[in-house]
Amino acid sequence: QVQLVESGGGLVQAGDSLRLSCVGSGQIFGFYVFGWFREVPGKEREFVGGIHWSGASPRYADSAKGRFTISSDNSKRTVYLHMNSLKPEDTAKYYCACRVGTHSSYPGHYNYWGQGTQVTVSS
DSSP states (O other): OEEEEEEOOEEEETTOOEEEEEEEEESOOTTEEEEEEEEOTTSOOEEEEEEETTSOOOEEOTTTTTTEEEEEEGGGTEEEEEEOSOOGGGOEEEEEEEEESSOOOOGGGOOEEOOOEEEEEEO
């Protein structure tokens, strides 16, 4: 069993930066893949990016490329989402998830989810 807890969300202004953290506990192995997703009311959960637990092979959605960076620190059992140049359209609840296997942008492929952290970007 794996538990994930996100933190780091908040209210920021357009152009600001935030770093979200996802701390994992339980049986997390090197072959796990982590994904960051975001969701706004009335819309489908959207893939932001993902990374292997080892820190290898980060992947990004087009909306995140060039502004967001995903990294991991195994010693802290933490995966990070660094967000720069935030825009009002980045406002959403951000979720961390993990799965066994390869990268996937489909939320249904992920077995474990955190409770989410809200990011609000004002203009």
